[in-house]
Amino acid sequence: MFSQFALHERLLKAVAELKFVEPTPVQAAAIPLALQGRDLRVTAQTGSGKTAAFVLPILNRLIGPAKIRVSIKTLILLPTRELAQQTLKEVERFAQFTFIKSGLITGGEDFKVQAAMLRKVPDILIGTPGRMIEQLNAGNLDLKEVEVLVLDEADRMLDMGFAEDVQRLVDECVNRQQTMLFSATTGGSGLREMIAKVLNNPEHLQLNAVSQLNSTTRQQIITADHNQHKEQIVNWLLANETYQKAIIFTNTRAMADRIYGRLVAQEYKAFVLHGEKDQKDRKLAIDRLKQGGVKILVATDVAARGLDVDGLDMVINFDMPRSGDEYVHRIGRTGRAGNDGLAISLICHGDWNLMSSIERYLKQSFERRTVKEVKGTYGGPKKVKASGKAVGVKKKKTDVKGDKKKTAAKTPTKRKSANRPKPDSLVSSDGMAPLKRRKPAEPAAE
Numbered sequence: 001m002f003s004q005f006a007l008h009e010r011l012l013k014a015v016a017e018l019k020f021v022e023p024t025p026v027q028a029a030a031i032p033l034a035l036q037g038r039d040l041r042v043t044a045q046t047g048s049g050k051t052a053a054f055v056l057p058i059l060n061r062l063i064g065p066a067k068i069r070v071s072i073k074t075l076i077l078l079p080t081r082e083l084a085q086q087t088l089k090e091v092e093r094f095a096q097f098t099f100i101k102s103g104l105i106t107g108g109e110d111f112k113v114q115a116a117m118l119r120k121v122p123d124i125l126i127g128t129p130g131r132m133i134e135q136l137n138a139g140n141l142d143l144k145e146v147e148v149l150v151l152d153e154a155d156r157m158l159d160m161g162f163a164e165d166v167q168r169l170v171d172e173c174v175n176r177q178q179t180m181l182f183s184a185t186t187g188g189s190g191l192r193e194m195i196a197k198v199l200n201n202p203e204h205l206q207l208n209a210v211s212q213l214n215s216t217t218r219q220q221i222i223t224a225d226h227n228q229h230k231e232q233i234v235n236w237l238l239a240n241e242t243y244q245k246a247i248i249f250t251n252t253r254a255m256a257d258r259i260y261g262r263l264v265a266q267e268y269k270a271f272v273l274h275g276e277k278d279q280k281d282r283k284l285a286i287d288r289l290k291q292g293g294v295k296i297l298v299a300t301d302v303a304a305r306g307l308d309v310d311g312l313d314m315v316i317n318f319d320m321p322r323s324g325d326e327y328v329h330r331i332g333r334t335g336r337a338g339n340d341g342l343a344i345s346l347i348c349h350g351d352w353n354l355m356s357s358i359e360r361y362l363k364q365s366f367e368r369r370t371v372k373e374v375k376g377t378y379g380g381p382k383k384v385k386a387s388g389k390a391v392g393v394k395k396k397k398t399d400v401k402g403d404k405k406k407t408a409a410k411t412p413t414k415r416k417s418a419n420r421p422k423p424d425s426l427v428s429s430d431g432m433a434p435l436k437r438r439k440p441a442e443p444a445a446e
């Protein structure tokens, strides 16, 4: 029950209005500490309810009678526009019975309109680092009186090259009293450096031991012979599975476009999102998906960042993601806040070792599924090592172009898959450390 927290009655009223009954684990762990003013480092994924975990204590601190606003009291930095917009909505929903005002600063929106908003001085400012810096440089932004700073999806901000911008904005908040840093992963040295610099004796809450992720999401694999066969399986799944909305992940823009084209040709209501799409397309895709006009989204990882869409209950990994963390992010799109979800990864010969590395990383075994209507010949390696990887298999021709013959997997070739990291680089010897290779903001292959 949310009444267990020492939250103002107006906030509890909003919580009840939103029909939140039970706090999620991250809320139960973080809210009491945040209310005490502690610095927090929270490892929790999108979908865990982490936004409310920091928003409610912030609002509780700011709550009071209407007053003339003289300074921004809270700054929330996030990696993407969509995430910033979603967070603003969440703040507004929780603040509906208070006089607290919030504002949004992201790229892709009118600079002057934002400057005018800043002149009215919101209590809470939410946004992405790049545009914040531009407003700062233009002399429109004063962060000197910020008391609470939140760095949400800090690992993503670093991945996207925002380290310097974030640090500069942090340095502007000279009078801050509390800092909360959220990340979906335990991150690498960049994140550790940032934590050491910005947090003061933080409490570390680790909510997503990866093995506990998405207990409400079934995770399955279906083996496939080649890309054309994967397309057949996708068709079968879309036609036969029960789902409200589905997302199909690919590793490349070209493959996303190709699958999208096929779906549209079959008169599916679909949308494609990848790094080449501009902000307008992204907004449109997400709006349509939210409103239900579009049921299927084909996306690359970068494009899907920060996506929070109700009813997204099926994730199909057309390509296996290149790292365990990326897998966790993709699957985090479904099974949100206790809803059931289904995640299906399509595994060709060339995906097998990557898949088994991810299983070890997650300390989980994916359910093997066969669909007899579209069953192929490949069913996994003949022999596997204790690690789950294939025994003694030389690099074989992968199916970048969608091989025509089912026997392709049996044809040895020297060509290496251009985009995949070697599976061995994926997991450290203890099987748990974050993966060595951090993915660049937009994969080079896209």
Ligand code: AMP
Binding pocket: 019, 020, 021, 022, 023, 024, 027, 045, 046, 047, 048, 049, 050, 051, 052, 308, 336, 337
């Ligand atoms: P987040 O991880 O903050 O992006 O939250 C994911 C989704 O779960 C959002 O749509 C929230 O509104 C919703 N949510 C968060 N906390 C709860 C809760 N305690 N009960 C029900 N839904 C929640």
